[in-house]
Structures are given as C-alpha cells and as structure tokens.
Amino acid sequence: MSETVSELARRRGFFFQASEAYGGAAGFYTYGPEGAALKRNIEDAWRDRFVTREGNMEIDSPTVTPEPVFQASGHLDDFDDMLVECPDCGESHRADHVIEDNTDVEDAESMPTDEVEALIADHELVCPACGGPLAGQSVTGFNLMFDTTIGPGDGDPGYLRPETAQGMFTEFPRLKEYARNQLPFGVAQVGTGYRNEISPRNALLRTREFTMAELEFFVDPADDGPALDRVADVELPLYPVDAQQAAGEEYLRLTPQEALAEGVVGGEWVAYFLARSKQWFERVGVDMDRFRFRQHLPGELAHYASDCWDAEGEVDGDWVELEGVASRTDYDLSKHDEHADDSFTVFQAYDEPKTVERASVDPEMSYLGPEFGGAAGDVADALAALAARDRAAFDGDEVTVDVDGESYTVPTERTGFEVAEETESGRHIIPHVVEPAFGIGRAVYTALAHSYEADEVDGEPRDVLRLPAEVAPTTVGVFPLMDKDGLGERAREIAAELRAAGLAVTYDDSGNIGRRYRRQDEVGTPYCVTVDYEALEEGAVTLRDRDTTTQVRVPIAEVAETLVGLRDGELRFEAL
Numbered sequence: 130m131s132e133t134v135s136e137l138a139r140r141r142g143f144f145f146q147a148s149e150a151y152g153g154a155a156g157f158y159t160y161g162p163e164g165a166a167l168k169r170n171i172e173d174a175w176r177d178r179f180v181t182r183e184g185n186m187e188i189d190s191p192t193v194t195p196e197p198v199f200q201a202s203g204h205l206d207d208f209d210d211m212l213v214e215c216p217d218c219g220e221s222h223r224a225d226h227v228i229e230d231n232t233d234v235e236d237a238e239s240m241p242t243d244e245v246e247a248l249i250a251d252h253e254l255v256c257p258a259c260g261g262p263l264a265g266q267s268v269t270g271f272n273l274m275f276d277t278t279i280g281p282g283d284g285d286p287g288y289l290r291p292e293t294a295q296g297m298f299t300e301f302p303r304l305k306e307y308a309r310n311q312l313p314f315g316v317a318q319v320g321t322g323y324r325n326e327i328s329p330r331n332a333l334l335r336t337r338e339f340t341m342a343e344l345e346f347f348v349d350p351a352d353d354g355p356a357l358d359r360v361a362d363v364e365l366p367l368y369p370v371d372a373q374q375a376a377g378e379e380y381l382r383l384t385p386q387e388a389l390a391e392g393v394v395g396g397e398w399v400a401y402f403l404a405r406s407k408q409w410f411e412r413v414g415v416d417m418d419r420f421r422f423r424q425h426l427p428g429e430l431a432h433y434a435s436d437c438w439d440a441e442g443e444v445d446g447d448w449v450e451l452e453g454v455a456s457r458t459d460y461d462l463s464k465h466d467e468h469a470d471d472s473f474t475v476f477q478a479y480d481e482p483k484t485v486e487r488a489s490v491d492p493e494m495s496y497l498g499p500e501f502g503g504a505a506g507d508v509a510d511a512l513a514a515l516a517a518r519d520r521a522a523f524d525g526d527e528v529t530v531d532v533d534g535e536s537y538t539v540p541t542e543r544t545g546f547e548v549a550e551e552t553e554s555g556r557h558i559i560p561h562v563v564e565p566a567f568g569i570g571r572a573v574y575t576a577l578a579h580s581y582e583a584d585e586v587d588g589e590p591r592d593v594l595r596l597p598a599e600v601a602p603t604t605v606g607v608f609p610l611m612d613k614d615g616l617g618e619r620a621r622e623i624a625a626e627l628r629a630a631g632l633a634v635t636y637d638d639s640g641n642i643g644r645r646y647r648r649q650d651e652v653g654t655p656y657c658v659t660v661d662y663e664a665l666e667e668g669a670v671t672l673r674d675r676d677t678t679t680q681v682r683v684p685i686a687e688v689a690e691t692l693v694g695l696r697d698g699e700l701r702f703e704a705l
C-alpha cells in the first residue's frame with residue numbers, strides 16, 4: 130500500500146500498530162473505529178454470500194486447541210516456514226522471502242531447504258537488517274504455531290489455532306448429525322487465526338494474529354457437483370501452473386464450465402467457489418482489473434492439499450494472496466478418523482438396496498495356534514484383511530500374509546474362506562473437503578488500496594476512498610449548513626431518524642461544508658445530507674454522491690428509505 134494510504138489509514142483510524150504506548154510488538158494491529166466498521170461490514174458480506182445464500186451452517190469454536198488435534202492434522206510436523214538467521218546481528222528472516230525479494234526467483238517457497246541454501250550462497254545474499262552475509266547459514270523449518278499450556282503447572286500442551294478449519298473438522302461427528310448425514314453440506318467460521326510469522330510485514334498483509342473466514346464444504350466425490358449455470362456469466366482470470374512455468378503473464382479468461390471442460394480447473398466445486406469468490410471480492414471493493422486466480426505450484430501446496438487456487442490482488446506492484454480455494458480431499462477427516470475416538474464417516478444410503486458379494490475368513494485357531502504361537506491372532510487378522518482386499522489370493526492351495534515383516538503361509542482349507550451374498554443399504558464414506566479460506570485483514574487492506582484515489586473537486590485536491598456503499602464504515606454524513614436558526618436541531622433529528630432506520634450515520638457541524646465533504650470522502654462515506662434553510666421551508670434536503678459529487682433534493686420523509694435503497698444496491702443515484 131502506498132505511504133499515502135497507510136498514513137490515511139493511521140490518521141483516520143482504520144488501523145494502527147497495537148500497544149504502541151509500550152513499544153508494540155511486530156505483527157499485531159488494532160482496527161480503529163473506521164477500520165473496525167469496514168472489517169465488520171466485509172465479514173457480514175462474507176456471511177451473506179458464503180453462509181446465508183449458500184445455505185451453510187456457521188459455528189464458533191475455541192482458538193486454544195489441545196495438542197493431539199494438531200498431531201493428527203499434521204500441523205505439528207508440517208506447518209513450517211523456512212528460517213535463516215543472520216550470524217552478525219542474530220535477526221531471523223524467511224529464507225524464501227530473502228531470495229524472492231532480491232533475485233528473479235519467484236517460487237523459492239516451493240523449493241527444498243538445500244536448494245534455498247544454495248540460492249542464498251550463489252546470489253551472495255545478505256541480511257536485510259544489517260547487511261551481513263547469509264551464505265553458508267543453514268536454512269531450517271520453523272513451526273508457526275504459538276504454543277501454550279492448558280491449566281496450571283505443567284498442564285497439557287496446547288496451541289493457538291493457525292486456521293479456523295480444524296475446529297470444523299474436529300466437530301464433524303456432531304456437525305454431520307445436524308446436516309442429517311446428507312452430503313454435500315458446508316460449515317463456515319469467521320474467527321481469529323494465529324501464526325508466529327518469522328517476519329511480519331506490510332501492515333495487515335502479514336500479521337501474527339488475523340481474522341479468517343473459512344468454509345469447509347463436505348462432498349461425496351462420487352456425487353455430481355453444483356449447477357454451474359448459476360455462475361455461468363462469471364469470467365475467471367486464471368493463471369494455471371503451466372502458464373507460470375512458461376513465465377507467461379497471460380491469463381486464461383474462462384467461465385467455470387469452460388475451465389472444467391478444458392481441464393484447467395480439476396473439480397466442479399472448486400470452479401463454483403472460484404466464481405462465487407470473484408463476485409464477492411468485487412462486491413467488497415477489490416478492483417477486478419487487478420485480480421486473478423493463481424494455481425499453486427506442486428511444491429507450494431500445503432501438506433493437506435491436492436490442488437489449490439489463490440485469489441490474488443495486485444497492491445503496489447506485488448500480487449497478494451487474498452484467499453485459497455483448496456481441494457483438501459479426505460485428508461483431514463481421515464486423519465481425525467484414525468486418531469480420534471469418534472467416527473468421521475458419513476453413511477450414504479443407496480436409492481435401492483444392493484446385493485453384494487462379500488469375502489470373509491473363519492480361520493481354524495486350533496491350527497494357527499500351534500503353528501504360529503503368539504502371532505496366531507495377528508495372522509488371523511491379516512487373513513481377514515486380505516480376504517476383503519484381494520479374494521483372488523485365496524484361489525490356490527495356500528495363502529501367504531505378512532505380519533510385522535514376517536511371512537506366514539496357511540493352507541487355504543484352514544482359513545475358512547468363503548464368499549457370501551449380502552444386502553447392502555448404503556456405504557460409509559469419508560467425505561472430501563473443498564475449502565475457500567479468506568484472510569479478512571487482507572481483503573480490508575486491498576479494498577482500501579484499490580478504492581483510494583487522489584482527484585480534484587472544484588479545483589481543490591481531495592483524497593477519496595471509493596468504497597462500495599455496502600461496506601463503507603459510514604453510509605451517510607449529516608450536516609447542518611450552520612448550527613443556528615434551528616438548522617442544527619433539524620439536522621440532529623434527521624440523523625437520529627436515519628440511525629433508527631439502521632444506517633451508519635456521522636453528524637458533523639464543524640468547518641465549512643466543503644471541508645466536511647472532504648472529511649467524509651477521505652473515509653469513504655458514499656452519501657452526505659445537508660440541511661439548509663430550504664430544508665426548513667420545503668421539507669427537503671440536499672443529498673450528495675461521493676463519487677460524482679452530484680447533488681439532488683430529496684424530501685425529508687423519503688431520505689431514510691432512499692439511503693437504505695442506495696446502500697443495498699436497490700437504487701442508483703443517477704436514477705434519483
């Protein structure tokens with residue numbers, strides 16, 4: 130973000146460094162009054178799109194999570210960034226960022242650590258803080274989770290969640306009941322995530338505590354996907370792996386159906402959520418001329434993902450990841466099914482019961498016991514598993530199984546092998562997950578950067594945030610022309626009426642009208658109402674539009690309804 134917008138954000142109370150009075154800590158920000166309102170409006174627009182309109186559920190799970198959850202999910206082992214430490218000043222840096230910021234290499238994040246070490250040495254890269262040489266320093270994995278202790282004394286180990294997603298996976302055994310075991314269904318969460326970033330930077334873009342909005346969408350991969358005609362008119366700007374590897378900057382511009390038909394996007398639900406995401410980003414103020422979907426390179430994929438597309442916005446010449454739409458397959462639910470006591474499967478009933486052949490064994494333990502001693506029970510289990518997996522293995526006179534690296538051969542007639550017909554009414558499956566995961570702080574930051582403009586009004590320079598009316602912190606500024614002759618009282622009454630109609634209103638009677646307009650333009654207020662002498666005589670006020678600075682007269686009795694219509698996109702100012 131340009132310095133101008135950062136300065137505006139701080140001065141006008143969008144966001145600022147937290148705990149500054151105590152020196153602050155890098156990577157933590159407070160949203161001021163304007164920023165908190167903008168953030169809340171963006172979150173509400175997200176809920177409207179991804180919860181209400183999609184018919185999904187929303188939950189609110191704890192941010193402190195016991196260690197076994199992250200053992201199962203793989204975060205304890207794999208949620209690492211690459212760290213390199215300066216031998217001179219001791220400062221830690223993200224090794225891939227040091228490379229990407231100082232060379233033409235753009236995908237250092239997806240490389241193994243030995244290649245990263247070699248690149249640092251080959252390019253003779255130095256410490257960004259003190260200029261000391263980094264060549265020869267080892268690059269290590271640094272786990273990004275903040276750890277804590279649950280309870281007094283030694284307590285139990287826990288972690289602040291690095292993603293809201295795990296809360297939705299661990300509660301899956303209950304959530305599937307609320308969804309009446311019917312796939313597909315989606316569970317959403319808007320909440321705080323924590324990552325102990327090695328080098329937080331660019332204000333809200335890389336922080337150590339941030340709000341995420343995530344949807345975990347549970348599907349049966351054998352089922353049909355969504356009706357894509359609902360998003361048929363959305364054109365996706367796609368930057369797939371092969372275009373990136375060819376170092377091209379040309380994006381494919383395809384509808385979801387075309388992207389699927391041409392094999393660019395691998396799954397229907399992914400294509401659907403890319404389209405819904407694009408519509409949502411446009412709705413909250415991201416400029417569609419500075420927006421794309423970039424597919425993850427193979428080495429860049431998170432440990433749980435088989436494919437992922439990042440929604441990216443261009444800010445000050447850099448592409449910023451705003452959202453990831455990932456295919457998490459059955460990775461998460463399988464891991465929790467394996468480690469937890471509950472079942473993470475869903476029973477999918479068939480339309481009609483099916484007759485199936487099932488192979489089973491009933492080994493003669495009076496034979497296995499004397500033959501294999503203590504291993505007899507494990508041999509019997511291995512025979513049962515083999516019968517379910519590969520019934521042809523029982524075609525010969527003998528059958529061989531492996532137990533703990535040892536081979537055991539059993540005459541087939543002693544295994545009690547048989548194939549019987551059974552009626553099956555359905556099957557238990559572990560659902561697959563498609564996950565659109567958004568960073569709200571990054572959406573706030575990009576909407577601010579993309580909506581900022583410096584222009585001129587009546588020969589005077591002005592800073593304006595052209596935020597969509599739906600997300601602007603304040604919808605209307607109400608001004609009396611002067612605070613005398615009853616104008617102030619009438620304006621305050623009108624402000625109260627507008628607040629009662631659910632509008633975000635600011636009242637301002639200080640300075641000349643031009644300056645009051647500028648103050649509202651600067652924080653993105655889309656409309657201003659001025660109460661002048663005619664208002665008292667005719668019962669009508671002046672309504673001014675931020676973007677065109679056009680003014681129209683509106684009867685006081687209609688002003689609340691008009692503003693609600695403008696905010697909700699049901700009216701257009703030009704049509705008033």
Ligand code: GAP
Nearest residue numbers: 292294334335336339451452453566567568571
């Ligand atoms: N559950 C999937 C997941 O956590 P992610 O790509 O690691 O995916 C989701 O994070 C989103 O969170 C990102 O697309 C980004 O917008 C945001 N995000 C990630 N790390 C962040 C950080 N340190 N500061 C601010 N936002 C961040």
